[in-house]
Amino acid sequence: MTVYEVGPRDGLQNEPAVVPTARKLELVAKLAAAGLPFVEATSFVSPRWIPQLADADGVGAGLPDFPGVTYLALVPNARGLERLRAALASRTAPGLPELRPAVFVSASQSHNRKNQNRSIEEAMADIAGVVGEARTGRMRVRAYLSTVWGCPYEGAVEVDGVVRLTEQLLACGCYQVSLGDTIGVGTPAQTRRILERLLARLPAEALALHMHDTRGTALANVLAGLDMGIRCFDASVGGLGGCPYAPGASGNLATEDLVYMLHGMGFETGIDYRRLLEAGALAEQLVGRPLPGRALRAERAPV
Amino acid sequence: MTVYEVGPRDGLQNEPAVVPTARKLELVAKLAAAGLPFVEATSFVSPRWIPQLADADGVGAGLPDFPGVTYLALVPNARGLERLRAALASRTAPGLPELRPAVFVSASQSHNRKNQNRSIEEAMADIAGVVGEARTGRMRVRAYLSTVWGCPYEGAVEVDGVVRLTEQLLACGCYQVSLGDTIGVGTPAQTRRILERLLARLPAEALALHMHDTRGTALANVLAGLDMGIRCFDASVGGLGGCPYAPGASGNLATEDLVYMLHGMGFETGIDYRRLLEAGALAEQLVGRPLPGRALRAERAPV
Numbered sequence: 001m002t003v004y005e006v007g008p009r010d011g012l013q014n015e016p017a018v019v020p021t022a023r024k025l026e027l028v029a030k031l032a033a034a035g036l037p038f039v040e041a042t043s044f045v046s047p048r049w050i051p052q053l054a055d056a057d058g059v060g061a062g063l064p065d066f067p068g069v070t071y072l073a074l075v076p077n078a079r080g081l082e083r084l085r086a087a088l089a090s091r092t093a094p095g096l097p098e099l100r101p102a103v104f105v106s107a108s109q110s111h112n113r114k115n116q117n118r119s120i121e122e123a124m125a126d127i128a129g130v131v132g133e134a135r136t137g138r139m140r141v142r143a144y145l146s147t148v149w150g151c152p153y154e155g156a157v158e159v160d161g162v163v164r165l166t167e168q169l170l171a172c173g174c175y176q177v178s179l180g181d182t183i184g185v186g187t188p189a190q191t192r193r194i195l196e197r198l199l200a201r202l203p204a205e206a207l208a209l210h211m212h213d214t215r216g217t218a219l220a221n222v223l224a225g226l227d228m229g230i231r232c233f234d235a236s237v238g239g240l241g242g243c244p245y246a247p248g249a250s251g252n253l254a255t256e257d258l259v260y261m262l263h264g265m266g267f268e269t270g271i272d273y274r275r276l277l278e279a280g281a282l283a284e285q286l287v288g289r290p291l292p293g294r295a296l297r298a299e300r301a302p303v
Numbered sequence: 304m305t306v307y308e309v310g311p312r313d314g315l316q317n318e319p320a321v322v323p324t325a326r327k328l329e330l331v332a333k334l335a336a337a338g339l340p341f342v343e344a345t346s347f348v349s350p351r352w353i354p355q356l357a358d359a360d361g362v363g364a365g366l367p368d369f370p371g372v373t374y375l376a377l378v379p380n381a382r383g384l385e386r387l388r389a390a391l392a393s394r395t396a397p398g399l400p401e402l403r404p405a406v407f408v409s410a411s412q413s414h415n416r417k418n419q420n421r422s423i424e425e426a427m428a429d430i431a432g433v434v435g436e437a438r439t440g441r442m443r444v445r446a447y448l449s450t451v452w453g454c455p456y457e458g459a460v461e462v463d464g465v466v467r468l469t470e471q472l473l474a475c476g477c478y479q480v481s482l483g484d485t486i487g488v489g490t491p492a493q494t495r496r497i498l499e500r501l502l503a504r505l506p507a508e509a510l511a512l513h514m515h516d517t518r519g520t521a522l523a524n525v526l527a528g529l530d531m532g533i534r535c536f537d538a539s540v541g542g543l544g545g546c547p548y549a550p551g552a553s554g555n556l557a558t559e560d561l562v563y564m565l566h567g568m569g570f571e572t573g574i575d576y577r578r579l580l581e582a583g584a585l586a587e588q589l590v591g592r593p594l595p596g597r598a599l600r601a602e603r604a605p606v
Contacts (some may be wrong), residue, residue: 091354184601187567188526216560216565216597219523222493257519264490264520294519298487 001267002038002232003179004208005031005255007283008059009040011075011240013052013250017287020248021055024213025062030282031237032066034275038244038254042100044083060087065096068270072142075101076116077126081134101134103127103174104144107162108151111182115146124168131173142163143174144210148194149186159197164182166198170206177207181221184251195228208232209254213239213292218253219261226265232259238280238291254293256280304570305341305535307511308334308558310586311362312343312377316355316542317554322589324358328365333538333585335369335400338576339558343405345420346377347386363390368399371573375445378404379419379430384437404437406430406477407447410465411454415483416520418449427471434476446477447513451497452489462500469501469510479511481537487517487554491527498507498531511535514556516542516595521556529568535560541583541594557596559583 008028012019019027025043032086041063047054056073060083063071073292075081084101105123111169112120131141148162166177177196191209198207209225209232222233236252259271280296290297311331316323322330327345334342344366350357359376363386365373378384387404408426409415415423451465469480476596481498494512501510512528512535514521525536539555562574583599593600 046584185567187564189568211599213519214601215563216519216522216557217564219519219586220526220564221522223526254519260518261490264488265492294516298517 001262001269002208003036003255003258003262003269003271004033004038004040004232004234004251005036005237006040006210006234007031007237007240007255009043009053009072009235010236011252011283012287013043013050013054014241015287018052018155019286020059020258021062023286024055024059025064025226027075027182027237027279027282027286028059028071029064029066030279031276032064032069033167033270034165034279035068035271036276037068037270038070038072040072040074041099044080045074045076052183052296057083057087058097060084061090063091063097063099065093069097071099072102073099074104076104076129076156078133083129083139100140100142101130102142102144103169104129104146105165105169106146106151106182107157108147108154110153111147111151114153120165124165126171127169135173141167141174143177145169145177146182148179149181149190150183152183156297159194162194163197167201170202176232178210178232179207180210181212184218186211186221187217190222190277191221191224192228195225195230199228204231206227208234210234212251213253213257214251222253222258222261237276237293238283238296239293240283240287240291254280254291254296256293256295260295304427304565304572305511306339306374306558306561306572306574307341307343307537307566308339308540309343309537309555310540310543310558311512312332312356312585314541314555315538316346316353317544318355318590320528321355324365326362326589327358327362329365330540330582330585330589331362331374332367332369333578333582335367335372337582338371338512338572338574339579340371340573341373341375343375343377344402347383348377348379360386360390363387363402364393366394366402368396368401372400375405377407378400378433379407381433381436384433388440392541403445404433404444404446405445406433406471406472407449407543408468409449409454409485410468411450411457411460412601413448413456414450414454417456423468425525427468430472431475432519437513439585446472446480447483448472448480449483449485451482452484452493453486455486459506462497465497466500466504467584470504473505473509479509479535480537481513484515487515487521489514489524490520491523494524494527495531498528498533500501500566502531507532507534511537513537515554517554522560525556525561540596541586541599542596543586543590543594557583557594557599559596559598
């Protein structure tokens with residue numbers, strides 16, 4: 001069972017507070033020390049787009065060394081990949097943990113235009129180039145496909161398009177596509193319909209679920225995925241990354257809640273639940289407010 | 304698909320604020336108007352035990368008339384049943400909605416002693432008497448079995464005991480046993496194990512699930528129940544009724560989250576989701592703080 005921690009990137013990107021680089025690295029270190037095998041640390045998008053992640057070069061250069069952890073960073077285009085490489089090159093110690101690029105695209109045209117200011121087709125062309133170049137440099141690339149369960153502008157999203165884009169992302173060299181319920185509207189019946197279509201053509205290892213808990217359904221959707229053989233899930237420490245439009249509302253599934261359920265069902269994750277709760281308490285300090293994760297609040301842990 | 308709304312009783316009982324009777328009845332009315340078929344309105348326990356529900360007689364006498372709604376009230380003993388009957392008798396209009404007694408017992412000895420100051424066996428003896436008397440008066444009686452997934456004092460709870468108590472509650476005349484995850488520790492694998500044992504001996508209609516969302520797993524457990532044929536679930540408007548030991552932590556599954564998922568999966572509940580959100584907004588007003596329900600916060604509705 002594999003958990004991808006996305007809090008330092010996907011979480012902090014959606015928080016109003018801008019957290020200093022050193023404190024971000026402290027959070028990343030605590031997550032790696034808790035046994036998270038994959039930690040998405042930052043995003044090499046233009047600092048003008050996302051001021052919260054304007055320090056991507058510093059974060060990429062300063063990633064802490066922990067045995068067994070692999071870091072990821074979002075890369076929207078060739079310029080982003082260059083910056084990721086520069087960050088890698090600037091690191092002084094040899095043998096530091098891997099830093100993988102991750103590419104992203106939406107399953108709905110309107111969301112992709114709003115998010116990236118270009119069409120899905122333009123984004124896919126750029127992704128093919130970035131992935132080709134990254135793989136030439138022996139890097140493995142993960143992909144995020146967002147708005148799979150619904151789009152904030154278009155509503156329903158066609159499963160046909162989801163299947164086609166997932167196959168294209170894998171065909172151009174990504175090792176896995178993480179399917180995102182960006183606005184947290186998914187219910188298990190829909191998750192089953194989407195996964196049935198995908199798993200008829202692709203192995204379960206090629207897929208991950210990135211569920212949002214906006215309406216409380218994240219773990220029910222995870223269960224639907226588990227039952228169908230999915231073994232990779234994304235989550236954000238403490239549920240970091242609320243919905244900007246509803247103060248206190250929840251976006252990302254909290255890593256503690258996910259790990260609590262997986263462990264309770266007998267799945268092994270390699271994650272130390274107690275240390276993960278400590279990372280959640282630190283995340284709350286960084287953003288200066290209680291985070292929406294359920295388990296974190298139920299089992300208050302000292303930092 | 305049947306939803307039992309427990310907010311006015313189970314929710315308000317666990318809130319620090321004491322809500323005036325008239326405002327409780329306003330909430331009950333809004334829930335009934337939203338189409339909830341069953342609303343648990345109060346508890347005829349000693350006012351010294353639960354000051355928040357000390358006005359049970361007034362609530363029972365003042366329950367609003369809505370077509371299709373059935374009310375419930377907890378009844379711990381013969382004295383409680385007497386008070387329920389007196390409340391019924393004091394109502395002036397004829398043909399007012401039914402008010403059913405509900406009995407309760409824990410699956411763990413320590414929790415039952417702490418909660419009721421008597422053993423499980425003593426509680427069961429009293430329950431048999433109350434149910435017999437209620438049924439003589441043509442009343443239908445529901446039962447709550449708590450700490451089924453775990454006990455705050457004993458930890459693990461034996462499924463054997465859960466099966467035995469469930470069968471005894473049905474045998475003495477209760478029409479349904481609602482199985483409670485009182486401390487919100489359940490995960491779907493455990494839910495499946497418990498339900499497999501029960502459904503080998505009992506029809507699904509005899510059972511309901513009363514899940515808590517303390518660690519975010521409530522709807523995943525509901526999904527496990529749905530998959531096994533359970534068609535009755537308890538929930539609390541807005542997630543009313545937090546954990547006293549962790550401010551802001553969540554106890555009861557929020558009715559809005561449950562209904563969102565059920566409707567999204569194509570199940571019919573007879574509940575108007577928008578009007579339910581309005582009831583949630585009113586519940587927040589009554590307790591003077593934001594409630595933990597996810598959907599309620601995501602889809603802010605005006606009162």
